[in-house]
Amino acid sequence: MTAVATTSTSTTFSAPLTYRYYTLQSVAAQAFATLRRHLASALFSNDLVGGHAPNPGDVELSTPWLKSILISAGAIPKNALISTVECTGLDGNRGLVGAMTRVLVTYTLPSNQDPQSIHMVLKKSRDGQKPRLANILSGHAREAIFYSSDLAKSLLPSTLLPKVYYAHGSQFLGEYVILMEDVKQRRCKDKSEDPHKKPIDINFVFGNQIWGLPESVKSQTLPPATDMLDQMFLTAAEMHAQHWNDSRLLQLNWLKTAAWYRGTGRTRWEWSVQAGIRAWEKGKAMAASGDYNVKYSDKFVKIMDASLNNASWERFQERLHDKTLPFTLTHGDFHAANMILDRTGSSSPTVTIYDWSEVCIWEPTTDLGQTVISDVAAPVFKAHARKALQKYWDRLIALGVVKATDYPFETCWKHFVRGGIEKWLWTFAILCSYPGMPAQGVQYFHDQMLAFMELAENGGEECYEITTVLCFLPPEAQP
Incomplete structure (x- = not known):
């Protein structure tokens, strides 16, 4: 005989209504995300405008936006010239609910033409009504919210977290986007x-x-x-x-x-x-x-x-x-x-x-x-x-x-x-x-x-x- 968890009548009665509410929320969230994608496409079709942050479902990563984020984080100098942005690897084949991509940024400086690089990981929730519903229920946007919180900024020991360049999370929309360093690519200062x-x-x-x-x-x-x-x-x-x-x-x-x-x-x-x-x-x-x-x-x-x-x-x-x-x-x-x-x-x-x-x-x-x-x-x-x-x-x-x-x-x-x-x-x-x-x-x-x-x-x-x-x-x- 299949075991059944103990539940009360009132909770069992409310469960279908609760599920219907979350389903409607995910439908509204997906409609908003679709509209946002169309607006972003129209407003930022020219990279000279400055680009925009990546959203779930985006297939490209804006170079102007990426440069501004890395400069703000002190990862590259203001006069750095980004030559290539390569996105490869993990997207679509790792994680139960999200997609992960390795991002390699290569840049040069006017005073030194030797190429330098930054290794990062882009972690995004999946687009679509069903993935959004799953994320609304699981609350997995909390990771991005955590990275942006005072808790994370003050957490000890100071070496505990990877460096996070950008984090956006919305539990209402059931989405998250995190751009962080690829810790596995850290190297000694002597490049040993x-x-x-x-x-x-x-x-x-x-x-x-x-x-x-x-x-x-x-x-x-x-x-x-x-x-x-x-x-x-x-x-x-x-x-x-x-x-x-x-x-x-x-x-x-x-x-x-x-x-x-x-x-x-x-x-x-x-x-x-x-x-x-x-x-x-x-x-x-x-x-x-x-x-x-x-x-x-x-x-x-x-x-x-x-x-x-x-x-x-x-x-x-x-x-x-x-x-x-x-x-x-x-x-x-x-x-x-x-x-x-x-x-x-x-x-x-x-x-x-x-x-x-x-x-x-x-x-x-x-x-x-x-x-x-x-x-x-x-x-x-x-x-x-x-x-x-x-x-x-x-x-x-x-x-x-x-x-x-x-x-x-x-x-x-x-x-x-x-x-x-x-x-x-x-x-x-x-x-x-x-x-x-x-x-x-x-x-x-x-x-x-x-x-x-x-x-x-x-x-x-x-x-x-x-x-x-x-x-x-x-x-x-x-x-």
């Missing part, structure tokens, strides 16, 4: 080609568990996995400490989960839980058919079934109003594939994090549990996770945001284990039948979650809470 000094994807440090290392990456040039885990946790401590239990975050409507903490947004949360239930039932059927080579343990199936079946908005609200649980600004999708180890500086390497589309208010150690399950081989995290978390906790104490008597390490450890599992339960439900997800990937995360549960006392719980989710279309509107 030493492989030990190049930026590296942090998931490669952990072996890129599902896919393995590409031939271009040599394992001997990478730091030890345990050292990398320590550094990630310490970086998170600096970030989390800045807004620990900061109630001002709750007033930022664009932050994911802010509405949930205030007791609103129930319909979209329940839609997402129902989407997880539907995906999990499909995933079990795929595995049972024998055509999808995934083996689920009985323990895992029981935990997934019980957790999804017992999910309820009321229990979720009780959890959010538990004053014993800390909250802070969290990345929300904290895993090594969203991080770069920058080794180009003169000091020690630093961690740069991108893809902030899920930035939210949440329990801090959930970030940490997510990346351990996502990226770190079970033998490594079984031996080292507690040591890494101890360093995280010690750093929080040193920064003065918590007292050891108020937030003992064992409490921090319990939050870390529970939070990591809770973060992954719903995510796994979606991924286990997600189109294009290979069976080996599903098996990997299944095995990782089971191994992580063993960190808890008595091997974990029989049922966990479904808490933070991605906001999905209601099940009846999904393909």
Whole structure:
């Protein structure tokens, strides 16, 4: 029998009206965007006018606009002459909801004709009524809003974010445009080609568990996995400490989960839980058919079934109003594939994090549990996770945001284990039948979650809470 999330009659009754409202909003947003494109085409047909910022659906990038943005950001001098703008690579084949493009700008100076270059990434939401509806529901415009906010400008450590040249996000229109530096193309000032000094994807440090290392990456040039885990946790401590239990975050409507903490947004949360239930039932059927080579343990199936079946908005609200649980600004999708180890500086390497589309208010150690399950081989995290978390906790104490008597390490450890599992339960439900997800990937995360549960006392719980989710279309509107 298919499990059904607990919902009230009033919420179920309002769901069709809510979906109709968002659908009408997306239709209006697409009509506005189409009109905007026609006006931009008429007003800026001549590049001498100055060009305009890129919008979702645009196929060209205005050179005059790009030059003005780079000059304003101090990236190029005012007298720079842009010779070429090349847009290649990522567009259309990366990301679940957006399109990404590598942008290479080549320019010269009157006093020096040697060409110089700037490497960037252009990230845009997709155009069209359905993509806009999906973005309105998911709120993914928040990444661009975050980059433009005072939160991002003051966030510590200062090396945490890539340099962002332009960011536009509208949650009403369901769109975003972000132009940022390509962190992977950073180079030492001496332009060293030493492989030990190049930026590296942090998931490669952990072996890129599902896919393995590409031939271009040599394992001997990478730091030890345990050292990398320590550094990630310490970086998170600096970030989390800045807004620990900061109630001002709750007033930022664009932050994911802010509405949930205030007791609103129930319909979209329940839609997402129902989407997880539907995906999990499909995933079990795929595995049972024998055509999808995934083996689920009985323990895992029981935990997934019980957790999804017992999910309820009321229990979720009780959890959010538990004053014993800390909250802070969290990345929300904290895993090594969203991080770069920058080794180009003169000091020690630093961690740069991108893809902030899920930035939210949440329990801090959930970030940490997510990346351990996502990226770190079970033998490594079984031996080292507690040591890494101890360093995280010690750093929080040193920064003065918590007292050891108020937030003992064992409490921090319990939050870390529970939070990591809770973060992954719903995510796994979606991924286990997600189109294009290979069976080996599903098996990997299944095995990782089971191994992580063993960190808890008595091997974990029989049922966990479904808490933070991605906001999905209601099940009846999904393909």
